[in-house]
Amino acid sequence: MSFFAFSSPQVARRAFLGKSGLLLSGTAIALLSGREVLAKQAGGSKAGDVRILNTALSAELEAVAAYQVGAESGLLEKPVLALAGQFQGHHKEHADVLAKTIRKLGGKPLEAKSKYEFPTDSLKNQADVLRFAAGLEKGAVSAYLGAVPLFQQRDLAKAAASILGDEAMHWAVLRQALGENPVPSAFVS
């Protein structure tokens, strides 16, 4: 059986990329078109929504940096390395959309830190890197789940839920790669 239980990793990546690409495009459209309306709205809720978006942006930028560490570790084999690059690309897309949305709401997006600290000493092999990435993705799912009900603007909540879905797929694929049950429960928390 192949890495993803598809006929080949290439097929799996094409299938995954196709579906998630559609999802993220939809998110971007929803966010950016929605912001045009939101930008004209006054009210205290905007500051709160900007704060939520900036926290999400910070975590997305950190995820981009984490995947970079994984990619440069020399521990990832070719199919997994390509997958890490793909997932990193998704996080970059999330970060770009979040930053644009924050600007459109009149806020100032956080910038990437000049340096991130990761537990590189504990990453000895591919499984360690995958487990670390899976932990970040699982945490991201929980973080978005905790943020979705806080948005004042429902279209922002919808967009955040779309990102949550993408990151849940990352988590599942990484668990599958580790030989774990990719979908361990009916609900995420």
Added chain:
Amino acid sequence: MLEGAVLLAALAAGDPQAGEALYSRCLACHSLEVNRTGPKHCGLFGRRAGSVPGYDYSPAMNRSKLVWNEKTLDRFLADPLKAVPGTTMTYAGVPDVKERADLIAYLKQETTAARCGK
């Protein structure tokens, strides 16, 4: 009074092993040893909120005057934005008392453990 006693009993019964699983929810933003999107957790108990060197806190957290212990953590984790309006921990919270107790038990165990230099 009774409510306080129930809370204390729940906190005392916290299961760190169950709390470890719950801590996985925090890992997009937090770690024990280093500052990330959120501040590090090592040394959490007894620490004044907003005081970890090198971490850029919200003005709201800096003004909160909280000192982290079982009770303040329980209140904050239940609803961060209600406890500290304006915090950048934009998370709806952990509504379940038992889950909070487990999480706090885990934090207490790990943030005073060897990996935190204790």
